[in-house]
Amino acid sequence: MQKKEFDLLALGEILLRLSPPDNERIVRGDAFQKQVGGAELNVASGVSLLGLRSGIISRIPDTSIGIFAKNKIRFSGVSDDYLVYDTGRDARLGVYYYENGAYPRKPGVVYDRQHSSMTRITADEFPKEIYEAARCFHTSGITLALSGLCRKTGVEMIKRFKEHGTLISFDVNFRGNLWTGEEARECIEGILPYVDIFFCSEDTARLTFGKEGDVKTIMKSFARDYPISVIASTQRTVHSPKVHSFTSVIYDAGKDRYYEEKPYKNIEVVDRIGSGDAYVSGVLYGLLSENGDCEKALKYGNASSAVKNTIPGDMPSLTRTEIQDIIDDHENTGYHSEMKR
Amino acid sequence: MQKKEFDLLALGEILLRLSPPDNERIVRGDAFQKQVGGAELNVASGVSLLGLRSGIISRIPDTSIGIFAKNKIRFSGVSDDYLVYDTGRDARLGVYYYENGAYPRKPGVVYDRQHSSMTRITADEFPKEIYEAARCFHTSGITLALSGLCRKTGVEMIKRFKEHGTLISFDVNFRGNLWTGEEARECIEGILPYVDIFFCSEDTARLTFGKEGDVKTIMKSFARDYPISVIASTQRTVHSPKVHSFTSVIYDAGKDRYYEEKPYKNIEVVDRIGSGDAYVSGVLYGLLSENGDCEKALKYGNASSAVKNTIPGDMPSLTRTEIQDIIDDHENTGYHSEMKR
Amino acid sequence: MQKKEFDLLALGEILLRLSPPDNERIVRGDAFQKQVGGAELNVASGVSLLGLRSGIISRIPDTSIGIFAKNKIRFSGVSDDYLVYDTGRDARLGVYYYENGAYPRKPGVVYDRQHSSMTRITADEFPKEIYEAARCFHTSGITLALSGLCRKTGVEMIKRFKEHGTLISFDVNFRGNLWTGEEARECIEGILPYVDIFFCSEDTARLTFGKEGDVKTIMKSFARDYPISVIASTQRTVHSPKVHSFTSVIYDAGKDRYYEEKPYKNIEVVDRIGSGDAYVSGVLYGLLSENGDCEKALKYGNASSAVKNTIPGDMPSLTRTEIQDIIDDHENTGYHSEMKR
């Protein structure tokens, strides 16, 4: 494969995330932690932390809030080359408010993302060279659901990246507060013919795509209907807001083979937001750096997701070496050091 | 029942609560979280959050600390109409210092509540109209134990509210550092003839009132000796400072029937202070809003208490809708969403 | 004048204000202070702190952010009886981001207030009794500029309150980022026939209303053209972001008399936002509590504004006694104690 500037370019909205400290509630207190996130940005950041070059394609306001987002994107190791700045009077960065849970109180999210600068994105704002610049292009159903222009831009980019031989990665990431299942199904079925790597949870497959049977049957059925190479599905068990278990299944359509491993059990959850995106980043890292090896993708994906739960904020924060240590500990049943000194 | 201005008026001391952040110790560090609490205020706040109108009857200093307390009371949704301000040279708000525990370290409280403005409260300071203003009057054994004047005022208010057709709610809330079991028993037996809704833990019933038998036998014996309509008793299991389980039993004397439900297991405790008061608030809300339905009272009480453990500070912070969701999740054995979006 | 439930009702948008601590910049750092403000809310809060009863008429989202705003409104002493909750999918509270300045860096504001729940307010959402409930109604040009519905509601409320014998107070508060000078002039000239108390800066009078001459000439010309009783105009000198001087002029049209006093010089500015609103609140307090005495209104207004600059956040935080002490110190040229013990 020819050398490209980026291993991954991702298209998605960047949000300002505001959360009260610790277990405080949104309705009280005097302070918010300020962070930046977004499903596709989280993926790009995870891939970058593991050692590949990634960038985010997005549209942000030309205000100090937009610059804050840009600074944080750079901090997270992601290129800001394809950020477009909105200088309009109604330029804004979407905001979401997040508070942690503790059993029996669930975590909660309040979205204020409508009318954001991203919702007015168009493909014309980006130079044609972008389609030559990446080995892989990733976006998610959230982007497609944000606005008509987002959907149009997302679909167009998928097609044009594909034309230039770029791998297309797509995460369904269904959000019932952005569109209906029916809208989602119709739109996504239109792009599946272009998708190489497909992330879809079992629940969504059933509820949105009307799939039946166990998770493996479902995966195979997607691969039968569309020219998808790799399908991945997470398996999360939420024991309580502070304790989860996690693993996943990956299906390699070419080899007609499933990959699984024992779950990370009783993860000590600090912040579960973005753990699904961290999974995607691990899988993509594995596929892109290990020549499509689904077994390695599975391990990187599961470890990246499990450990993201222990890190505050949307974005992951682990190096390649640290992830490898976690994989080794997970597989190793013998002596474990208790601490990294 | 005729329409009154308040659904609940509660008489009790308001304390400034100071606690080190997280798991820091009182003997170290540079900062205290500053909050306001008090058993009866916590009850009034819980009732208000669920949607009824409540107010607190108390006496606070006419200083900026008193105004802070007033502001926080309003913030928590409780009326400050019946706060009396102490302008004396020795006016003070009682203080308590609280630190969290973690097994094997227990949580700890240091009280500095003597000589507070509340200890010099008298019934004369309040207008007669107060006795017409509420459907229910609540106080607890803490108020009766604070000082001679508090006891006199508490007893007088119980009687006068009762005369005006107000439901009387009383929580024993025995505190060995305020009075002896013998003093408590004698005083409380004097007011039980006026009490309609009675909260008493099994331990206190045995140790202070000399009751014997299981919790149901004890409850019935109270109802036999006094004209109490509803008796409630919490059942808390402390697995560790950070893990509790909780449920309760309510006895409806008129129907001679007990109400119980399965416990909230392995609550992820953030701050257990005020969870007993949250229970009272849930039960009173249920009784007052659902026409005395003890089954609903039980559910609101248990859910309110369970969830209070997850919230920092003395006072609860959940809306009617949020509590209903928790009750539904507790009863529902099927699919639960992991997060509120 | 007959007794009404509120001394003041104010119509205006409530905003979530987010600011980095101290002199940090918006584009960096990990935390925002979270506060609530809004020109008319700030006025209502100031009037309440000084001892009158006030309420805010507004429209906020039915989310935890809306509840936070409601809690803070109550905390600040303002009634939440006339808050309407927006349960729509696009419900949102407007946000603004504020950072402090230090010479030669100016303070800065980024607004994200478009599409807020307030912009869809209508007079129909409020009960008719509201027009009987207040001695004085206050709003500002910001409200009129927010949206077509806001303008319609504002104008309608001004007229209907006026019909019910309510004093009408109006602050021009011109904001070039919300409407043009021409739009402002046209709209405001339509309501001036209803206004009793009028706040307009000298700059705005010249630039927007095309007035000429010195500030006193300008004031008299407004009183000549419209049946306004009291006109007030602030005189602020900005030496640097951390040092201002402040005084004002008030014109009593009935007596054809001007009121002035020496400025508060070299105010140590902590947070200048809301100091104009604090001025309005002091003037209204003076007029409403002192039977229209403009001299007292001037003193309360100047002191309230001067001291607001020393308090973080939008809203003032001083009691009647504290303001009186500041007025006394300002007038008194003899011995001043250095500290309040």
Add this chain to the structure above:
Amino acid sequence: MQKKEFDLLALGEILLRLSPPDNERIVRGDAFQKQVGGAELNVASGVSLLGLRSGIISRIPDTSIGIFAKNKIRFSGVSDDYLVYDTGRDARLGVYYYENGAYPRKPGVVYDRQHSSMTRITADEFPKEIYEAARCFHTSGITLALSGLCRKTGVEMIKRFKEHGTLISFDVNFRGNLWTGEEARECIEGILPYVDIFFCSEDTARLTFGKEGDVKTIMKSFARDYPISVIASTQRTVHSPKVHSFTSVIYDAGKDRYYEEKPYKNIEVVDRIGSGDAYVSGVLYGLLSENGDCEKALKYGNASSAVKNTIPGDMPSLTRTEIQDIIDDHENTGYHSEMKR
């Protein structure tokens, strides 16, 4: 002079100080800075920081708040050998709440120091050896005003230390909220026959002791009436809560000579509490370490006080070297480095 264990022992109450951060008000916010202070402790700490051995004589509760005070006393370099622990049910540490000012808002203090463990101190609780242990004993009018037992203990200790050849230092420190001027005058005149080093402000000398004439006349009149060796009087000018100027006058009665120096002008005040005590500590350090040289005492006193204003909390925090650098800069009119590297 024979070698003693301590250069200075001071008798005084230790208070928990709680203050909102920066310019926040006591009536709002979620946090207090927690610190420990007290006039005599501040003096002992200042003397210790400059290099002499000091200890505090006091009575504190045997609770975690008392241990916090003890830990902070040790942190500040002061010996805790003569702390007596109150194990009674009503044991408490006095509290005071402090908020900063900014012109035109003055700083404010709310005291909650009544009924503290200190108010029940008696001389019997301390071993006789204490009277042999120090070169100098210091206390202030605050201690004498706290309670009858405090006054009795203070007077007895002054006499017994004097009998053992200890220098007696006394700071009038008049506080109108603790006793009247008449009570103060009567009590203090009773101890002046024992005092060697006397701190009294010009205002207090006039108002409380009925002195007349300029500050030098007043000082000489004290020295004429009582066998006082050194009299010191501070000269503070409060330009605003954030800008003070400071100097002082010292009278050496033996030499009949006055010592003065140019003021520290436009001190950038961060926290003015304890700056008077820092002055006393500097003077005592000068006298004790420089064989009674009043000129050096003046310089150390003025520098210590000036610089204390720049340090948060009650207690000073500068080393001997740092104070010397400040004195050198103050006297030196030539080149000053801008920073200590």
Add this chain to the structure above:
Amino acid sequence: MQKKEFDLLALGEILLRLSPPDNERIVRGDAFQKQVGGAELNVASGVSLLGLRSGIISRIPDTSIGIFAKNKIRFSGVSDDYLVYDTGRDARLGVYYYENGAYPRKPGVVYDRQHSSMTRITADEFPKEIYEAARCFHTSGITLALSGLCRKTGVEMIKRFKEHGTLISFDVNFRGNLWTGEEARECIEGILPYVDIFFCSEDTARLTFGKEGDVKTIMKSFARDYPISVIASTQRTVHSPKVHSFTSVIYDAGKDRYYEEKPYKNIEVVDRIGSGDAYVSGVLYGLLSENGDCEKALKYGNASSAVKNTIPGDMPSLTRTEIQDIIDDHENTGYHSEMKR
């Protein structure tokens, strides 16, 4: 045994510890908690908190960082009489950065302790009287591994303290990043002839000293080869970074008897750093205060270590009374109060 000034003197390096708050990562965020620690200091502090007199022998820079360390040492109840100040140009306090873990992320430490002032310590810097001043001298393998001068000083002090009848306590505390197992073995075997109380983990005994058999066999073999009186070995089970269990075994060589107790199970770990040192402090306290009673030493050691895990920072923070309560709760199978009021 004759009365000595100190019960314990410990020789060891003092480090500045910097840690991000809560579960934040070192690579992000804007703040570090600043604390002071060091294996031997932690021991000295634990012994002091329980009621004995202890001091630390160390070498720190004569800078404000050194003074910070000194202040914290005094705060923790440890004497600073034997701190030597390094005034050299290259004076520095070693630093270490610590971040908490959460499964599957392990806690991590980054050391920056090379070239510290401590590495240039010599025995000549201390007065001879030091060797008469303590009942017990403690140091650890860390000190011996820091530098050639540290090793020389450590060995010399062990020998000279021993000559003066001081009990010698030694904790192997093997750190592979400071020296090799072979270096450690050789050096430590040289000092074991002088050691009275020996702390060595089972793992280290096997890997470094080549011991075989179970822990009891290993202990006895040490006692056979060297004149050691007491050997202690901790038994920690790390279930996850936030959940540990802990107990230990002590061997009394004179009585040829082993002491054990049931583990503290499922400790809620807040900060595990220093829990091993807290164990040593508890054992030494037990031996020194209870006349060498190993059973009491075991209980104090286990309780001190278990509870240290719940306290932020390196150093323990519990009083004698609090430890006794924890021991009582651990042994008592009946009714436990949930909270200390």
Add this chain to the structure above:
Amino acid sequence: MQKKEFDLLALGEILLRLSPPDNERIVRGDAFQKQVGGAELNVASGVSLLGLRSGIISRIPDTSIGIFAKNKIRFSGVSDDYLVYDTGRDARLGVYYYENGAYPRKPGVVYDRQHSSMTRITADEFPKEIYEAARCFHTSGITLALSGLCRKTGVEMIKRFKEHGTLISFDVNFRGNLWTGEEARECIEGILPYVDIFFCSEDTARLTFGKEGDVKTIMKSFARDYPISVIASTQRTVHSPKVHSFTSVIYDAGKDRYYEEKPYKNIEVVDRIGSGDAYVSGVLYGLLSENGDCEKALKYGNASSAVKNTIPGDMPSLTRTEIQDIIDDHENTGYHSEMKR
């Protein structure tokens, strides 16, 4: 001039900066703000913020502290392409501790930068392409003073960049704690033949280079002795730690012309560290973006430096637009808006 990848590459050490919040002292408190700085990094960041592409050449440890530095460098807009990671056992990032001043307390710095990874840098670690990559190369006397290897690398890079037609910028930045004036003079005189843009303060010119006469005479003398094109010298007046004034003089040797402007007076200093580096960044930006126009360089330099004083941390934080606004305000004597809305 041909297009190069970077407008500026700077060689210099990166330091971890730790400072207590606000006016707290290093010797107390529980927290440090953590930031990253370094004279040349500050310059690179300033140039990048204004809109040019810059990178830093440095050597940092391969630890989480090194990654933190890398993340912050990216956050500040500077390329990390030429960071070399030190994987050695003794890898470390230099640290410095900074505390703010307030008159009469000066700000203070404690350095702990010896033995850092940077001190072992060699030119061999960087690819040859680096010398083609930039239009301008900048370093300072600090780099030359850090170690023998740093000096060797610095000198070699200056020569090799020069050979490739790169403009050489050099800031003397004399630090007496790193080398003597004599060492500095000798070394710097060796590189001046290669320097195009030279920054040297008047004091340093006199004390280190033995220059005489006024600042203009001095500048011309440098230009006479060496082929320097532009010489700049700052003129700072320190009224107090919180109030400075600032301007500068630039000499254009080719035109034999001096550029000056009126000072920024009474700057409200928040953090003066890095304001000299911000000056360099403004001048370099002006020269590089405006084709060597010294008048524009002067304006950008003065404005960048003045405003840096108002921003916490080492690094500047202003955009091109914001700097232009400050320049406009500085030059404009008419109406100024008070706030940026």
